[in-house]
Amino acid sequence: MPERRPRLLKRLALILLTLVIVAAAALYVLYFRRTPLPAAAPHARVVPAISTIPGIAACWVETGKTFSRFSFGSTAGSVLVRDPAGDLLIDTGNSSHFDDEIRGFPFGTWLKLKSLAGELKPESPLPQLLRQIGEDPAKLRWAILSHVHLDHSGGLMDLPPLPVLLTREELQFANDPSVQARGYVIAAHVQKFPSVAAPTLQFNPVPYETFDESADLYKDGSVVVVPLRGHTPGSVGIFVNLSPERRMFYVGDAVDDERGFEERVGKSMILLDSDNAGKVADQIVGRLNDLHEKVPGLAIIPAHGRSAYKKFFPGGPQSCVSNQYTR
Numbered sequence: 001m002p003e004r005r006p007r008l009l010k011r012l013a014l015i016l017l018t019l020v021i022v023a024a025a026a027l028y029v030l031y032f033r034r035t036p037l038p039a040a041a042p043h044a045r046v047v048p049a050i051s052t053i054p055g056i057a058a059c060w061v062e063t064g065k066t067f068s069r070f071s072f073g074s075t076a077g078s079v080l081v082r083d084p085a086g087d088l089l090i091d092t093g094n095s096s097h098f099d100d101e102i103r104g105f106p107f108g109t110w111l112k113l114k115s116l117a118g119e120l121k122p123e124s125p126l127p128q129l130l131r132q133i134g135e136d137p138a139k140l141r142w143a144i145l146s147h148v149h150l151d152h153s154g155g156l157m158d159l160p161p162l163p164v165l166l167t168r169e170e171l172q173f174a175n176d177p178s179v180q181a182r183g184y185v186i187a188a189h190v191q192k193f194p195s196v197a198a199p200t201l202q203f204n205p206v207p208y209e210t211f212d213e214s215a216d217l218y219k220d221g222s223v224v225v226v227p228l229r230g231h232t233p234g235s236v237g238i239f240v241n242l243s244p245e246r247r248m249f250y251v252g253d254a255v256d257d258e259r260g261f262e263e264r265v266g267k268s269m270i271l272l273d274s275d276n277a278g279k280v281a282d283q284i285v286g287r288l289n290d291l292h293e294k295v296p297g298l299a300i301i302p303a304h305g306r307s308a309y310k311k312f313f314p315g316g317p318q319s320c321v322s323n324q325y326t327r
């Protein structure tokens with residue numbers, strides 16, 4: 001029977017091809033396909049006056065990454081703002097004890113955390129990376145979290161104690177047992193936060209860009225925080241103004257990556273579940289798209305959007321940009 005073997009091989013090849021096609025289709029549906037969202041309602045822009053403050057710099061501190069060779073690669077970690085009035089850490093990435101922190105969750109929750117945030121586990125602990133760029137972690141003035149999810153707050157477990165800026169609504173969310181049960185917020189991280197009774201971040205009714213409220217951290221317009229409620233109830237975005245021309249807007253997980261605000265698309269299906277209030281989160285995507293069109297020179301940086309970091313920090317991870325920087 002000389003024909004049997006080629007037939008078997010043919011069948012195997014067909015099965016393999018089918019598997020590859022199914023896997024590619026699943027990846028497309030789960031990750032690459034995004035829902036186009038309606039445009040935001042028209043909103044006035046309040047153009048801020050920005051002065052160039054000597055000595056300010058922003059540094060990209062990357063603790064974890066995936067698919068870094070591809071344009072869709074993602075990142076996690078911190079943006080360090082060096083300021084003569086005291087340095088600020090924006091987000092902190094995952095804890096170096098990530099695997100221990102998620103161990104006790106039910107299998108489904110564990111698997112989700114392990115395969116999503118777990119892919120962005122720190123390769124080196126945050127304090128070590130900070131020291132590499134000449135920053136003493138013990139001298140940080142404060143940290144601000146775009147929101148309290150584990151892949152943004154975990155680095156606090158590796159750092160010396162420091163004040164963490166959070167709004168009352170985000171602290172309430174973080175302390176909610178049902179939220180912690182879903183795995184996105186880790187009880188041990190919440191111990192590093194201020195108490196619900198003593199929030200450390202409050203907005204003033206001062207319009208800024210296309211937002212109605214804002215908080216000017218250094219009272220000099222260099223770092224301005226605005227609410228981005230939706231992904232979590234107290235999610236925030238952080239403007240860092242190095243000079244009138246060199247500005248970034250760190251938007252946490254309000255969008256997955258640059259496609260979010262460029263094409264006005266919502267979250268990937270695989271990440272939809274992480275939005276606490278989907279409809280409100282979708283409105284924020286519209287608002288960011290509107291801001292991007294009104295202020296094209298502003299570098300909008302999604303927390304995990306590696307390609308956006310690479311544009312703002314041409315020196316790559318562990319590099320800084322300042323207002324003195326010229327290419």
Ligand SMILES: [Zn+2]
Binds near residue numbers: 151253303304
């Ligand atoms: Zn995240």
